[in-house]
Amino acid sequence: MKLVLIGARKDGQAQLVLDLLSINGSHEVVAFLDETPLLWNTMVHNIPVLGPPAAIDKAVAIGATAGLVSIGSGAARERLGAPIVAAGLELVTLVHPRAYVAPSATLGRGVFVGPMAVVGTGAVIEDSVLVGPTAFVSHHVRIGACSSVSGHASVGGRSRVGCRAFLGLGAIILPGITVGDDAVVGAGSVVTHDVSPGATVAGVPARVLKR
Incomplete structure:
Protein backbone atom coordinates (compact mmCIF):
# COMPACT_ATOMS: atom_id res chain seq x y z
CA MET A 1 0.00 0.00 0.00
CA LYS A 2 1.32 3.44 -0.95
CA LEU A 3 1.24 5.95 1.88
CA VAL A 4 1.39 9.74 2.23
CA LEU A 5 2.58 11.15 5.55
CA HIS A 45 14.64 10.97 3.93
CA ASN A 46 14.75 10.70 0.12
CA ILE A 47 10.97 11.20 -0.06
CA PRO A 48 9.47 14.26 -1.80
CA VAL A 49 7.60 16.91 0.17
CA LEU A 50 4.88 17.84 -2.30
CA GLY A 51 3.50 20.88 -0.47
CA PRO A 52 0.98 21.67 2.29
CA PRO A 53 -1.69 19.21 3.47
CA ALA A 54 -4.16 20.86 1.08
CA ALA A 55 -2.04 19.49 -1.78
CA ILE A 56 -3.03 15.91 -0.99
CA ASP A 57 -4.33 15.48 -4.55
CA LYS A 58 -0.69 15.53 -5.68
CA ALA A 59 -0.04 12.48 -3.50
CA VAL A 60 -3.10 10.74 -4.89
CA ALA A 61 -1.83 11.46 -8.40
CA ILE A 62 1.37 9.51 -7.73
CA GLY A 63 -0.48 6.54 -6.33
CA ALA A 64 -1.09 7.17 -2.61
CA THR A 65 -4.03 5.12 -1.35
CA ALA A 66 -3.61 5.70 2.39
CA GLY A 67 -2.29 8.32 4.78
CA LEU A 68 -1.19 9.01 8.34
CA VAL A 69 -0.46 12.18 10.30
CA SER A 70 3.11 11.81 11.56
CA ILE A 71 3.04 14.66 14.10
CA GLY A 72 3.28 14.43 17.89
CA SER A 73 0.64 17.07 18.66
CA GLY A 74 -2.81 15.59 19.21
CA ALA A 75 -4.55 18.79 18.10
CA ALA A 76 -2.54 18.71 14.87
CA ARG A 77 -3.41 15.06 14.29
CA GLU A 78 -7.09 15.91 14.72
CA ARG A 79 -6.94 18.86 12.32
CA LEU A 80 -4.69 17.32 9.67
CA GLY A 81 -6.35 13.94 9.50
CA ALA A 82 -9.33 15.57 7.80
CA PRO A 83 -7.62 16.08 4.39
CA ILE A 84 -6.69 12.39 4.30
CA VAL A 85 -10.26 11.28 4.89
CA ALA A 86 -11.71 13.95 2.57
CA ALA A 87 -9.48 12.68 -0.25
CA GLY A 88 -10.96 9.21 0.15
CA LEU A 89 -7.74 7.69 1.46
CA GLU A 90 -7.54 5.10 4.20
CA LEU A 91 -6.30 6.46 7.53
CA VAL A 92 -3.93 3.67 8.49
CA THR A 93 -3.03 2.29 11.90
CA LEU A 94 0.54 1.15 12.51
CA VAL A 95 1.65 -1.21 15.28
CA HIS A 96 5.34 -1.89 15.84
CA PRO A 97 6.12 -5.62 15.54
CA ARG A 98 7.66 -5.55 19.02
CA ALA A 99 4.53 -4.05 20.61
CA TYR A 100 1.80 -6.17 22.21
CA VAL A 101 -1.86 -5.49 21.50
CA ALA A 102 -4.27 -7.87 23.23
CA PRO A 103 -6.64 -9.73 20.89
CA SER A 104 -9.62 -8.21 22.71
CA ALA A 105 -8.31 -4.63 22.43
CA THR A 106 -9.72 -2.25 19.82
CA LEU A 107 -7.63 0.19 17.79
CA GLY A 108 -9.19 3.04 15.82
CA ARG A 109 -7.97 4.61 12.59
CA GLY A 110 -4.70 6.52 12.38
CA VAL A 111 -3.28 5.00 15.58
CA PHE A 112 0.47 4.56 16.11
CA VAL A 113 1.71 2.01 18.67
CA GLY A 114 5.45 2.18 19.26
CA PRO A 115 8.03 -0.50 20.10
CA MET A 116 7.62 -2.40 23.39
CA ALA A 117 4.28 -0.69 24.08
CA VAL A 118 1.46 -2.75 25.60
CA VAL A 119 -2.26 -2.32 24.94
CA GLY A 120 -4.08 -4.58 27.36
CA THR A 121 -7.18 -6.73 27.46
CA GLY A 122 -10.37 -4.95 26.46
CA ALA A 123 -8.66 -1.59 25.98
CA VAL A 124 -10.13 0.83 23.43
CA ILE A 125 -7.78 3.17 21.60
CA GLU A 126 -9.75 5.72 19.59
CA ASP A 127 -8.73 7.35 16.30
CA SER A 128 -5.37 9.10 15.84
CA VAL A 129 -3.95 8.16 19.25
CA LEU A 130 -0.18 7.96 19.70
CA VAL A 131 1.01 5.23 22.09
CA GLY A 132 4.73 5.83 22.53
CA PRO A 133 7.58 3.36 22.94
CA THR A 134 7.30 1.25 26.13
CA ALA A 135 3.98 2.87 27.11
CA PHE A 136 1.61 0.63 29.07
CA VAL A 137 -2.17 0.84 28.60
CA SER A 138 -3.76 -1.61 31.02
CA HIS A 139 -6.97 -3.62 30.81
CA HIS A 140 -10.30 -2.00 29.90
CA VAL A 141 -8.78 1.46 29.53
CA ARG A 142 -10.26 3.89 27.02
CA ILE A 143 -8.00 6.47 25.36
CA GLY A 144 -9.87 9.26 23.56
CA ALA A 145 -9.21 10.37 20.00
CA CYS A 146 -6.00 12.28 19.23
CA SER A 147 -4.49 11.77 22.68
CA SER A 148 -0.81 11.01 23.30
CA VAL A 149 0.55 8.43 25.74
CA SER A 150 4.28 9.16 25.90
CA GLY A 151 7.04 6.63 26.32
CA HIS A 152 7.17 4.83 29.70
CA ALA A 153 3.76 6.25 30.68
CA SER A 154 1.33 3.83 32.35
CA VAL A 155 -2.46 3.99 32.42
CA GLY A 156 -4.05 1.78 35.09
CA GLY A 157 -6.97 -0.55 34.50
CA ARG A 158 -10.46 0.85 33.84
CA SER A 159 -9.14 4.40 33.52
CA ARG A 160 -10.54 6.86 31.00
CA VAL A 161 -8.47 9.40 29.09
CA GLY A 162 -10.34 12.03 27.09
CA CYS A 163 -9.67 13.43 23.63
CA ARG A 164 -6.47 15.37 22.83
CA ALA A 165 -5.04 14.66 26.29
CA PHE A 166 -1.28 14.45 26.74
CA LEU A 167 0.40 12.07 29.19
CA GLY A 168 4.08 12.98 29.58
CA LEU A 169 7.08 10.67 29.74
CA GLY A 170 6.79 8.21 32.60
CA ALA A 171 3.46 9.54 33.88
CA ILE A 172 1.41 7.07 35.91
CA ILE A 173 -2.39 7.13 35.93
CA LEU A 174 -3.68 4.97 38.77
CA PRO A 175 -6.53 2.51 38.09
CA GLY A 176 -10.03 3.89 37.66
CA ILE A 177 -8.94 7.51 37.13
CA THR A 178 -10.56 9.82 34.55
CA VAL A 179 -8.37 12.34 32.70
CA GLY A 180 -10.49 14.91 30.86
CA ASP A 181 -10.34 16.20 27.31
CA ASP A 182 -7.32 18.44 26.53
CA ALA A 183 -5.71 17.74 29.91
CA VAL A 184 -1.92 17.62 30.30
CA VAL A 185 -0.14 15.33 32.75
CA GLY A 186 3.49 16.26 33.34
CA ALA A 187 6.38 13.85 32.92
CA GLY A 188 6.91 11.53 35.87
CA SER A 189 3.67 12.50 37.57
CA VAL A 190 1.53 10.08 39.58
CA VAL A 191 -2.16 10.84 39.13
CA THR A 192 -4.26 9.70 42.09
CA HIS A 193 -7.43 11.73 41.44
CA ASP A 194 -9.51 12.63 38.39
CA VAL A 195 -8.14 15.41 36.18
CA SER A 196 -10.59 18.03 34.89
CA PRO A 197 -10.84 18.82 31.16
CA GLY A 198 -8.17 21.31 30.09
CA ALA A 199 -6.24 21.10 33.36
CA THR A 200 -2.47 20.72 33.65
CA VAL A 201 -1.22 18.58 36.52
CA ALA A 202 2.24 17.52 37.64
CA GLY A 203 4.09 16.06 40.60
CA VAL A 204 3.96 13.08 42.96
CA PRO A 205 1.14 13.01 43.72
CA ALA A 206 -0.02 15.16 40.81
CA ARG A 207 -1.38 18.59 41.70
CA VAL A 208 -3.18 21.11 39.54
CA LEU A 209 -0.89 23.73 37.98
CA LYS A 210 -3.44 25.18 35.59
CA ARG A 211 -7.20 24.82 35.26
Whole structure:
Protein backbone atom coordinates (compact mmCIF):
# COMPACT_ATOMS: atom_id res chain seq x y z
CA MET A 1 0.00 0.00 0.00
CA LYS A 2 1.32 3.44 -0.95
CA LEU A 3 1.24 5.95 1.88
CA VAL A 4 1.39 9.74 2.23
CA LEU A 5 2.58 11.15 5.55
CA ILE A 6 1.47 14.56 6.80
CA GLY A 7 4.37 15.90 8.85
CA ALA A 8 7.93 15.76 7.52
CA ARG A 9 10.00 16.95 10.47
CA LYS A 10 13.27 15.02 10.36
CA ASP A 11 13.63 14.76 14.14
CA GLY A 12 9.99 14.06 14.95
CA GLN A 13 7.25 11.46 14.69
CA ALA A 14 7.87 10.98 10.96
CA GLN A 15 11.17 9.25 11.70
CA LEU A 16 9.46 6.83 14.11
CA VAL A 17 6.93 5.96 11.41
CA LEU A 18 9.63 5.42 8.79
CA ASP A 19 11.65 3.24 11.17
CA LEU A 20 8.59 1.07 11.83
CA LEU A 21 7.84 0.72 8.13
CA SER A 22 11.45 -0.22 7.41
CA ILE A 23 10.96 -3.21 9.71
CA ASN A 24 7.56 -4.52 8.66
CA GLY A 25 7.56 -3.37 5.02
CA SER A 26 3.78 -3.09 5.03
CA HIS A 27 3.60 0.29 3.28
CA GLU A 28 5.66 2.35 0.86
CA VAL A 29 5.82 6.06 1.70
CA VAL A 30 5.58 7.90 -1.62
CA ALA A 31 5.25 11.48 -0.37
CA PHE A 32 5.21 13.89 2.54
CA LEU A 33 2.96 16.90 3.02
CA ASP A 34 3.89 19.57 5.56
CA GLU A 35 2.74 23.00 6.71
CA THR A 36 6.29 24.41 6.65
CA PRO A 37 6.84 26.28 3.35
CA LEU A 38 10.62 25.82 3.53
CA LEU A 39 10.13 22.07 3.15
CA TRP A 40 7.92 22.23 0.07
CA ASN A 41 9.50 20.77 -3.07
CA THR A 42 12.42 19.34 -1.09
CA MET A 43 13.38 15.78 -0.20
CA VAL A 44 13.20 14.44 3.36
CA HIS A 45 14.64 10.97 3.93
CA ASN A 46 14.75 10.70 0.12
CA ILE A 47 10.97 11.20 -0.06
CA PRO A 48 9.47 14.26 -1.80
CA VAL A 49 7.60 16.91 0.17
CA LEU A 50 4.88 17.84 -2.30
CA GLY A 51 3.50 20.88 -0.47
CA PRO A 52 0.98 21.67 2.29
CA PRO A 53 -1.69 19.21 3.47
CA ALA A 54 -4.16 20.86 1.08
CA ALA A 55 -2.04 19.49 -1.78
CA ILE A 56 -3.03 15.91 -0.99
CA ASP A 57 -4.33 15.48 -4.55
CA LYS A 58 -0.69 15.53 -5.68
CA ALA A 59 -0.04 12.48 -3.50
CA VAL A 60 -3.10 10.74 -4.89
CA ALA A 61 -1.83 11.46 -8.40
CA ILE A 62 1.37 9.51 -7.73
CA GLY A 63 -0.48 6.54 -6.33
CA ALA A 64 -1.09 7.17 -2.61
CA THR A 65 -4.03 5.12 -1.35
CA ALA A 66 -3.61 5.70 2.39
CA GLY A 67 -2.29 8.32 4.78
CA LEU A 68 -1.19 9.01 8.34
CA VAL A 69 -0.46 12.18 10.30
CA SER A 70 3.11 11.81 11.56
CA ILE A 71 3.04 14.66 14.10
CA GLY A 72 3.28 14.43 17.89
CA SER A 73 0.64 17.07 18.66
CA GLY A 74 -2.81 15.59 19.21
CA ALA A 75 -4.55 18.79 18.10
CA ALA A 76 -2.54 18.71 14.87
CA ARG A 77 -3.41 15.06 14.29
CA GLU A 78 -7.09 15.91 14.72
CA ARG A 79 -6.94 18.86 12.32
CA LEU A 80 -4.69 17.32 9.67
CA GLY A 81 -6.35 13.94 9.50
CA ALA A 82 -9.33 15.57 7.80
CA PRO A 83 -7.62 16.08 4.39
CA ILE A 84 -6.69 12.39 4.30
CA VAL A 85 -10.26 11.28 4.89
CA ALA A 86 -11.71 13.95 2.57
CA ALA A 87 -9.48 12.68 -0.25
CA GLY A 88 -10.96 9.21 0.15
CA LEU A 89 -7.74 7.69 1.46
CA GLU A 90 -7.54 5.10 4.20
CA LEU A 91 -6.30 6.46 7.53
CA VAL A 92 -3.93 3.67 8.49
CA THR A 93 -3.03 2.29 11.90
CA LEU A 94 0.54 1.15 12.51
CA VAL A 95 1.65 -1.21 15.28
CA HIS A 96 5.34 -1.89 15.84
CA PRO A 97 6.12 -5.62 15.54
CA ARG A 98 7.66 -5.55 19.02
CA ALA A 99 4.53 -4.05 20.61
CA TYR A 100 1.80 -6.17 22.21
CA VAL A 101 -1.86 -5.49 21.50
CA ALA A 102 -4.27 -7.87 23.23
CA PRO A 103 -6.64 -9.73 20.89
CA SER A 104 -9.62 -8.21 22.71
CA ALA A 105 -8.31 -4.63 22.43
CA THR A 106 -9.72 -2.25 19.82
CA LEU A 107 -7.63 0.19 17.79
CA GLY A 108 -9.19 3.04 15.82
CA ARG A 109 -7.97 4.61 12.59
CA GLY A 110 -4.70 6.52 12.38
CA VAL A 111 -3.28 5.00 15.58
CA PHE A 112 0.47 4.56 16.11
CA VAL A 113 1.71 2.01 18.67
CA GLY A 114 5.45 2.18 19.26
CA PRO A 115 8.03 -0.50 20.10
CA MET A 116 7.62 -2.40 23.39
CA ALA A 117 4.28 -0.69 24.08
CA VAL A 118 1.46 -2.75 25.60
CA VAL A 119 -2.26 -2.32 24.94
CA GLY A 120 -4.08 -4.58 27.36
CA THR A 121 -7.18 -6.73 27.46
CA GLY A 122 -10.37 -4.95 26.46
CA ALA A 123 -8.66 -1.59 25.98
CA VAL A 124 -10.13 0.83 23.43
CA ILE A 125 -7.78 3.17 21.60
CA GLU A 126 -9.75 5.72 19.59
CA ASP A 127 -8.73 7.35 16.30
CA SER A 128 -5.37 9.10 15.84
CA VAL A 129 -3.95 8.16 19.25
CA LEU A 130 -0.18 7.96 19.70
CA VAL A 131 1.01 5.23 22.09
CA GLY A 132 4.73 5.83 22.53
CA PRO A 133 7.58 3.36 22.94
CA THR A 134 7.30 1.25 26.13
CA ALA A 135 3.98 2.87 27.11
CA PHE A 136 1.61 0.63 29.07
CA VAL A 137 -2.17 0.84 28.60
CA SER A 138 -3.76 -1.61 31.02
CA HIS A 139 -6.97 -3.62 30.81
CA HIS A 140 -10.30 -2.00 29.90
CA VAL A 141 -8.78 1.46 29.53
CA ARG A 142 -10.26 3.89 27.02
CA ILE A 143 -8.00 6.47 25.36
CA GLY A 144 -9.87 9.26 23.56
CA ALA A 145 -9.21 10.37 20.00
CA CYS A 146 -6.00 12.28 19.23
CA SER A 147 -4.49 11.77 22.68
CA SER A 148 -0.81 11.01 23.30
CA VAL A 149 0.55 8.43 25.74
CA SER A 150 4.28 9.16 25.90
CA GLY A 151 7.04 6.63 26.32
CA HIS A 152 7.17 4.83 29.70
CA ALA A 153 3.76 6.25 30.68
CA SER A 154 1.33 3.83 32.35
CA VAL A 155 -2.46 3.99 32.42
CA GLY A 156 -4.05 1.78 35.09
CA GLY A 157 -6.97 -0.55 34.50
CA ARG A 158 -10.46 0.85 33.84
CA SER A 159 -9.14 4.40 33.52
CA ARG A 160 -10.54 6.86 31.00
CA VAL A 161 -8.47 9.40 29.09
CA GLY A 162 -10.34 12.03 27.09
CA CYS A 163 -9.67 13.43 23.63
CA ARG A 164 -6.47 15.37 22.83
CA ALA A 165 -5.04 14.66 26.29
CA PHE A 166 -1.28 14.45 26.74
CA LEU A 167 0.40 12.07 29.19
CA GLY A 168 4.08 12.98 29.58
CA LEU A 169 7.08 10.67 29.74
CA GLY A 170 6.79 8.21 32.60
CA ALA A 171 3.46 9.54 33.88
CA ILE A 172 1.41 7.07 35.91
CA ILE A 173 -2.39 7.13 35.93
CA LEU A 174 -3.68 4.97 38.77
CA PRO A 175 -6.53 2.51 38.09
CA GLY A 176 -10.03 3.89 37.66
CA ILE A 177 -8.94 7.51 37.13
CA THR A 178 -10.56 9.82 34.55
CA VAL A 179 -8.37 12.34 32.70
CA GLY A 180 -10.49 14.91 30.86
CA ASP A 181 -10.34 16.20 27.31
CA ASP A 182 -7.32 18.44 26.53
CA ALA A 183 -5.71 17.74 29.91
CA VAL A 184 -1.92 17.62 30.30
CA VAL A 185 -0.14 15.33 32.75
CA GLY A 186 3.49 16.26 33.34
CA ALA A 187 6.38 13.85 32.92
CA GLY A 188 6.91 11.53 35.87
CA SER A 189 3.67 12.50 37.57
CA VAL A 190 1.53 10.08 39.58
CA VAL A 191 -2.16 10.84 39.13
CA THR A 192 -4.26 9.70 42.09
CA HIS A 193 -7.43 11.73 41.44
CA ASP A 194 -9.51 12.63 38.39
CA VAL A 195 -8.14 15.41 36.18
CA SER A 196 -10.59 18.03 34.89
CA PRO A 197 -10.84 18.82 31.16
CA GLY A 198 -8.17 21.31 30.09
CA ALA A 199 -6.24 21.10 33.36
CA THR A 200 -2.47 20.72 33.65
CA VAL A 201 -1.22 18.58 36.52
CA ALA A 202 2.24 17.52 37.64
CA GLY A 203 4.09 16.06 40.60
CA VAL A 204 3.96 13.08 42.96
CA PRO A 205 1.14 13.01 43.72
CA ALA A 206 -0.02 15.16 40.81
CA ARG A 207 -1.38 18.59 41.70
CA VAL A 208 -3.18 21.11 39.54
CA LEU A 209 -0.89 23.73 37.98
CA LYS A 210 -3.44 25.18 35.59
CA ARG A 211 -7.20 24.82 35.26
